[in-house]
Amino acid sequence: MKAPKVLILRAAGTNCELETLNAFKAVGGNPELVDIAAFKNPKMRVLNYDLCVIPGGFSYGDDVGAGRIFANRIKLYLRDLKNFVRMGRPVIGICNGFQVLVKAGLLPCVPSGEQTAGFTVNDSGRFEARWVHLRINSQSSCLFFKGLPEMIELPVAHGEGKFVLKSPRHLEELKRNKSIALQYVADDGKLAGYPYNPNGSIFNIAGLSNPEGNCLGLMPHPERFTAIHHHPNWTRQTFMKAAVGLEMFRNAVEYCR
């Protein structure tokens, strides 16, 4: 069977693309790094790919807001990305990539395409890198989480990761259409405050998907948990045996086949 073509979309300041590339190769994908500028060429079509990844980093230095410039360029050069999502092909935005998806109006998925959410500086006021416990929403049908246990662990590393919504009614909407894919929790699985919720996100939201579950944005970094030796406690061997991030990518690649 042909390996699905994975587009890893990069821009100046993207910095998690190579480990993402390695991970997609490891699960049988055929990843390709492409700079957003290449899509100025009308012959380059996002629809030529089976799967699209927007990796983490500080695109364009995060000047004028995290992910803002990258998102504008996507709106300009990658108009087909909306169709790509509509056709059910998997899209994942990680950390800065999540911020890009939100600022490009792809997540949360609202019919008008209006931006109803955003990110602001962590409640702690600092960039923070730590591993967090996450609960996968059992009602969400997000394809990336197929077969994974409800509770998982992944690392976060960001300064501007506090997810906020324009109004409380948008939260109700997200709950109603099962878009909340991932929440920060304590090790007992309950919603909890800092440091379990590392940034103060509303309703502990760590990841969102579209209602169909093929487009996912998340602040944690699945590409940093693609071998069991990435887990901070691997020398204690008291954690789940599967590398969660690798399984998420495998799900997406398998889905494309």
Add this chain to the structure above:
Amino acid sequence: MSTLAAAQPQALSALDDEELAFNTRDARSLRELSARRLWSFNDAELAAIQAHFKAAKREPTLAEIETLAQTWSEHCKHKVFNGRIRYSGPAGCGSSKKTSMIKSLFEETIVKATKRVQKPWCLSVFKDNAGVVSMGPGSRWALAFKVETHNHPCAIEPYGGAETGVGGVIRDVLGVGLGAKPVLGTDVFCLAPPSYAGALPEGTLAPARTLRGVVAGVRDYGNRMGIPTAGGGMWFDEGFRLNPLVFVGTVGVLPASAVKKEVKPGDLIVAAGGRTGRDGLHGATFSSAALGEDAPASAVQIGHALNEKRLLDALMAARDQRLYRSLTDCGAGGFSSAIGEMAASGGALVRLEEAPLKASDLQPWEIWLSESQERMILAVPPKNLKALQEVFAATGCETAVLGQFTRTGRLVVKHHEETVVDLDVKFLHKGLPKVERAAVWEAPKSAAAKTPSPKRKPAETLRLALSHLNVCSREWIIRQYDHEVQAGTIIKPLQGVRHDGPGDACVIWPQAATLDWASHAGFAVSHGLNPSYGKADPYRMALACADEALRNLLCVGADVSRAAFLDNFCWGSPDEPSRLGALVRAAQGCHDAAVGFGVPFISGKDSFHNQSRDVDGRQLAVPGTLLISALAPVLDVRKALTMDVKGPGNGLYLVGSTSEELGGSLYAELEGFSGGAIPQVDPRTALQSFRAVQAAIAKGLVLSAHDLSEGGLAVAVAEMCFSGEFGATIDLDEVPHKGSIYSNEVLLFSESQSRLLLEVGPEKEAAFLRLAKGCARRIGATVANPVLKVIGLDGIVALEEPLSALKTAWQAPLPEALR
């Protein structure tokens, strides 16, 4: 900072060549001119330049003098380490005093040791921007490692200074061989305690502000570059209150086939990266002099991480297509140093009007000397120019052809029609007159050789030790660094059940740089530093630093038989004979450590004039500080080790022997006494036990390992226990020791070197002892109850503390100090 601004216009005002009248000035007038222009020349250098131009029968231009000032600066030429030193004091570990002439301290200690240990896996030492070693037996990859300081800029502007320090050392690694991809950042800070409340002279920043600033600078630059900052440390001493030390390091990965570089006549000089502006003039000369209130603000550069990231991405693509033949970074001295260095064997013709500028009104000499950041110089064969320009344009990185390398033996720099520099490259690089300095070393007389009886109970002393700033948790700093980007941080700086215990070293699996998912080869990096020992005995300090750095590597499962060292010396003015004597002793210690452990030095750096006038007008120099950084391959990162106790019922083995060595120790500071023996290292014995421990770890016989450093056995066992959340009971009567020791405190807090604490499962103890019988002894066991219990020499419980109290003491200080 008002004094800084006021000093500028006069100091840096334009001066045309007529006014310069260099050849006709007398020595005094030259000295004044040199001071006013921040050239930092000494009299002999000024005379040599004057003689050179008198012989050439012409006046030098301003740009020529500036070029010489940068190239001949201490920062670039390491005149102290390469100069002659008339030294009077002991040699090696002996104590008999002799007077000798050292022709070059660098050649006679560091280089000599590296030549003597002769390791074939050293691929490039002391020549390039960084040292280069092979990544492991048969590996097609090499590791480049460089650690630098950025002390002077960080004293004036901590955030910007730290940022550009990180940016600079990253470019060093980008410019090593044909370019290495940075895969790890490290940082070590030496500062005054944030709570320091004494008076500070005008213009000196409060220590807490400096700490916040440098952490933020390292964070913002390192994180934006996508390089994990996963190694480092900190040291607090009031002696750093006027001159903080900021060490930044980078490890890069490059193909072993890309270590060699050469410049050929006819190659184009291509500048790539950021534009040239007025920021960062006179950085090299500025950092080669004592800090005064008239230090110019423009001597600190301005960092822009995104530009450097673009440069990094473009360079890696161009390297893999072999589009250039050589490269170097623009650091101190800017174009003048970078092009001057690359033209050293042939010559160059440079056209400054081609350089992309930030401001159009720059003087030619300013373009030539500016230290604007994020710039590299490449030597590009003309046929590759178009392809190279395309690669760089694709990442949005600017390039400009500045001229051509030649074989004329002259460095010629033009600005439109005007020739601003025409220098003989031989004179530029070899014309520097050697200085001779005097150095004397006499060991300070220690008053109390006997350890006074303790003032406190051991439990209280342990809590105080754990909450000392030199021991306490660095989590507040580490969490601000993205220490896992590139998904290769297999052993993290924070370890244990709750990911918050103090790791000895980090282990990196550079999969994102090699793109080799199947190979599990990696490397570990650690540091050793202890200025307290150096105050009494710089020779022993050097050995202790080397020993500690190696033990840290050992604790994570690295192959220390293939370890390599870097040295970083930070001293005050070398013109003070006793201070220079201390430097000589430290360098001798480095030599003996390298030879004794069989570990080569592969690169290093020195920084002098770390001194300023305090409020009373006296010169206050930093304590002579040596940072030894160590790098070693980890053959299989999946066999690495952490320091947290893994479970109850396991044996605790102490490797090495304890002596009454409390000189310069944390215990001595807490108890308020001075004197005592500085820990002494016997590399031969140490190496035997290191080999046994390494073999045991490789066989999977060890569950956790931690080194004994500040605070000795007590601190080490406490850290292992609270990180693993299991208690331990140890019996001091079982601790192997030299000489008669009748004090629990000495056994608990002595800082004898070469010691490690290992946890071994009961089923593996027999096998472990077969390997480590001669060097390790079981001193206790781990228990499920989260309490640390120590049985004293008299058989009575000397210390019994819940782990939660110990951990709280260890975690509280830094967040509190920076609240």
